[in-house]
Amino acid sequence: MKKGLLTVLVALSALxxxxxxxxxxxxxxxxNYTITSDATYAPFDFQDKNNQYIGIDQDLLKAIAKAxxxxxxxxxxxxxxxxxxxxxxQADGVIAGTTITNDRKAVYDFSDPYYKTGIAWATAKxxxxxxxxxxxxxxxxxxxxxxxxxxxxxxxxxxxFKITYFSDSDTVYRDVINGNSVATFADMPVLQYTIxxxxxxxxxxxxxxxxxxxxxxxxxxxxxxxxLADFNKGLAIIKKNGTYDKIIxxxxxxxxxxxxxxxxxxxxxxxxxxxxxxxxxxxxKQTMYLTVVGIILASLWGLLLGVxxxxxxLWVRSLSTTVIYIFRGMPMLVLAFFLYIGIPALTGxxxxxxxxxxxxxxxxxxxxxxxFVRGGFESVDAGQMEAARSLGMSHxxxxxxxxxxQGLRLMVPSFINQFIITLKDTSLLSAIGILExxxxxxxxxxxxxxxxxxxxxxxxxxxxxxxxLTWFSNWVEKxxxx
Amino acid sequence: xxxxxxxxxxxxxxxxxYGDNHVLRDISLDVMDNEVVVMIxxxxxxxxxxxxxxxxxxxxDSGVIDVDGHDILDPKTxxxxxxxxxxxxxxxxxxxxxxxxxxxxxxxPVQLGKMTKAEAEEKAKELLETVGLPDKANVSVNSxxxxxxxxxxIARALAMNPDIMxxxxxxxxxxxxxxxxxxxxxxxxxKTGMTMVIVTHEMGFAKQVANRVVFFxxxxxxxSGTPEQIFTAPxxxxxxxxxxxxxxx
Ligand SMILES: Nc1ncnc2c1ncn2[C@@H]1O[C@H](COP(=O)(O)OP(=O)(O)O)[C@@H](O)[C@H]1O
Ligand SMILES: [Mg+2]
Numbered sequence: 231m232k233k234g235l236l237t238v239l240v241a242l243s244a245l246x247x248x249x250x251x252x253x254x255x256x257x258x259x260x261x262n263y264t265i266t267s268d269a270t271y272a273p274f275d276f277q278d279k280n281n282q283y284i285g286i287d288q289d290l291l292k293a294i295a296k297a298x299x300x301x302x303x304x305x306x307x308x309x310x311x312x313x314x315x316x317x318x319x320q321a322d323g324v325i326a327g328t329t330i331t332n333d334r335k336a337v338y339d340f341s342d343p344y345y346k347t348g349i350a351w352a353t354a355k356x357x358x359x360x361x362x363x364x365x366x367x368x369x370x371x372x373x374x375x376x377x378x379x380x381x382x383x384x385x386x387x388x389x390x391f392k393i394t395y396f397s398d399s400d401t402v403y404r405d406v407i408n409g410n411s412v413a414t415f416a417d418m419p420v421l422q423y424t425i426x427x428x429x430x431x432x433x434x435x436x437x438x439x440x441x442x443x444x445x446x447x448x449x450x451x452x453x454x455x456x457x458l459a460d461f462n463k464g465l466a467i468i469k470k471n472g473t474y475d476k477i478i479x480x481x482x483x484x485x486x487x488x489x490x491x492x493x494x495x496x497x498x499x500x501x502x503x504x505x506x507x508x509x510x511x512x513x514x515k516q517t518m519y520l521t522v523v524g525i526i527l528a529s530l531w532g533l534l535l536g537v538x539x540x541x542x543x544l545w546v547r548s549l550s551t552t553v554i555y556i557f558r559g560m561p562m563l564v565l566a567f568f569l570y571i572g573i574p575a576l577t578g579x580x581x582x583x584x585x586x587x588x589x590x591x592x593x594x595x596x597x598x599x600x601x602f603v604r605g606g607f608e609s610v611d612a613g614q615m616e617a618a619r620s621l622g623m624s625h626x627x628x629x630x631x632x633x634x635x636q637g638l639r640l641m642v643p644s645f646i647n648q649f650i651i652t653l654k655d656t657s658l659l660s661a662i663g664i665l666e667x668x669x670x671x672x673x674x675x676x677x678x679x680x681x682x683x684x685x686x687x688x689x690x691x692x693x694x695x696x697x698x699l700t701w702f703s704n705w706v707e708k709x710x711x712x
Numbered sequence: 713x714x715x716x717x718x719x720x721x722x723x724x725x726x727x728x729x730y731g732d733n734h735v736l737r738d739i740s741l742d743v744m745d746n747e748v749v750v751m752i753x754x755x756x757x758x759x760x761x762x763x764x765x766x767x768x769x770x771x772x773d774s775g776v777i778d779v780d781g782h783d784i785l786d787p788k789t790x791x792x793x794x795x796x797x798x799x800x801x802x803x804x805x806x807x808x809x810x811x812x813x814x815x816x817x818x819x820x821p822v823q824l825g826k827m828t829k830a831e832a833e834e835k836a837k838e839l840l841e842t843v844g845l846p847d848k849a850n851v852s853v854n855s856x857x858x859x860x861x862x863x864x865x866i867a868r869a870l871a872m873n874p875d876i877m878x879x880x881x882x883x884x885x886x887x888x889x890x891x892x893x894x895x896x897x898x899x900x901x902x903k904t905g906m907t908m909v910i911v912t913h914e915m916g917f918a919k920q921v922a923n924r925v926v927f928f929x930x931x932x933x934x935x936s937g938t939p940e941q942i943f944t945a946p947x948x949x950x951x952x953x954x955x956x957x958x959x960x961x
Contacts, residue, residue: 611806613804618808621796621869621872624792
């Protein structure tokens with residue numbers, strides 16, 4: 231039993247190490263750069279019906295890299311995470327429909343502008359709102375960190391509207407269509423693309439965008455000068471040879487169906503499920519993988535914290551209490567960002583999103599586990615320990631042979647509960663760009679704008695998995711009590 | 713006491729306080745080899761605290777405790793080794809809930825390397841025979857009655873081959889009809905020459921088995937002597953009051 235557990239632990243640590251250390255494998259001759267990108271920003275960045283990341287940004291980047299002689303590993307994630315990853319040196323550059331602003335210039339160095347854009351504002355298709363002054367007292371939905379959001383903030387007091395934020399575009403559009411908010415501000419091409427794709431919105435200023443500006447590729451200020459120079463070089467080449475125009479036209483003139491699949495496939499649950507079968511499946515696999523590894527490591531860590539919590543040494547007990555206090559008190563999302571973006575920014579060492587995700591799960595779920603494990607041990611009658619000690623057993627032997635087995639039995643329901651929470655919590659890791667089930671849902675919705683159906687499918691998948699997990703746990707519990 | 717006897721337990725001037733509550737005050741007591749000492753006294757007088765000090769389940773604030781020639785308050789003493797020779801029986805049995813009756817008895821001897829598993833099981837079966845529960849070896853402890861549990865607890869303590877046994881009110885948690893069986897086992901144990909220190913409210917049993925009776929009151933030994941001295945000619949006034957209460961209860 232003990233040996234088996236040890237073997238599992240060692241195997242997992244090895245696995246953990248391999249994934250944790252896996253870096254971009256640079257090809258021999260050309261430099262390879264890790265570039266982050268927005269995962270949900272059509273037509274600049276999105277997934278096509280075959281789950282490939284495409285869009286103006288993606289195609290331009292590829293063409294530029296080829297022209298200038300470098301290779302890229304693209305990491306799609308949420309816009310803010312994409313920007314932050316570069317600021318914290320987790321990645322070399324970011325191409326995410328980023329507007330060049332003075333604020334951003336303080337943190338990033340930008341390439342030559344690669345696209346002219348401006349801010350559009352849109353309402354629901356049949357909205358009565360016609361001018362900005364109609365927004366008085368109403369709510370405007372915005373995507374966090376975008377130029378559209380920045381512009382809306384700047385005129386918010388002038389026009390007297392309120393603001394609500396979301397981290398992905400589709401949720402913003404849904405919010406407007408559903409009437410929770412009345413309008414949104416975003417980059418003109420982005421809004422036009424999603425409307426072409428069937429989103430029931432209407433651009434109010436198609437002829438005269440606000441705050442016309444430029445999109446740029448960015449690196450961290452003062453770093454990767456060579457990459458930036460190469461990007462500019464490549465951009466000049468593809469502008470000259472016509473590749474640039476071809477790419478822009480491909481996205482802005484083509485019918486949306488070219489990228490998203492036929493309307494028929496996108497308008498029924500079954501069609502969506504069929505079209506995105508492999509995406510859902512790989513998302514589910516990633517969710518299960520995170521859950522299983524997370525549960526095992528968090529349980530081991532929690533057990534250790536729990537055992538430390540009933541140690542005879544005061545300092546060991548205090549250590550356990552402190553660790554539990556800190557990580558139970560910290561919102562999981564904050565912890566994930568802190569590990570993925572905060573720590574590397576401070577220390578300069580990169581950590582993969584997957585490792586940061588697992589570490590987040592282990593620290594957070596492990597703290598909850600530690601608390602109920604300690605509680606479980608403490609609820610074992612003190613007489614059990616006294617009896618064991620009176621026979622001459624040491625404290626640790628008494629713990630192992632008498633207290634821990636009895637405590638564990640009391641904890642089984644708490645463990646099952648924690649397993650289910652862990653499964654659900656993996657969805658939060660979509661925020662640092664891990665492509666698990668929830669993130670998969672977000673990507674599909676960006677492409678096909680079928681929020682209701684896609685989220686219904688995702689919810690069903692979670693329910694099925696949770697049901698299976700519950701059955702399995704109950705089976706284990708029965709066997710333990712037999 | 714004409715023949716020279718070995719001192720098994722030597723206690724000198726121990727004190728113990730819980731906060732302001734001075735529970736044991738300068739207690740000294742020697743227990744001889746093969747002796748049965750019964751401790752009586754009102755509840756809260758410090759009997760349990762004193763008994764639990766003999767195997768260091770409680771630590772005194774000051775004083776000397778020697779068991780089998782080991783100074784158990786010396787940090788260099790391996791208390792686990794000393795405890796192997798001191799069996800303890802608790803008021804609430806404290807049988808290990810995660811083991812069967814047999815496993816309860818064999819756990820410590822096997823774990824502590826005193827016996828092989830086979831030897832321990834052999835011994836456990838003998839002990840179950842002696843305490844009158846030969847057919848309960850493989851049942852879960854939760855299926856036993858209180859009296860049966862306490863007899864298993866005695867067998868568990870005896871499995872380590874201790875040469876001192878401590879009993880803290882072993883029959884107080886039992887239904888009256890169960891008390892006799894447990895006392896019977898203890899009487900037989902006393903006859904084998906086991907050194908025993910017993911806290912009990914069973915005065916009849918004390919009269920029968922004790923070589924010496926010790927009366928505790930307010931954290932002090934107020935009087936000690938043979939059962940006849942204590943029960944028929946008590947000198948201490950508080951002892952007289954105590955006896956008049958328990959005898960008429
Ligand atoms: N762990 C403890 N903490 C605080 N007070 C205690 C503790 N154990 C015993 N006491 C107190 O010590 C006194 C003696 O208790 P005890 O030795 O159990 O008496 P007895 O066994 O004679 O009934 C009582 O006043 C009791 O409340
Ligand atoms: Mg007591």
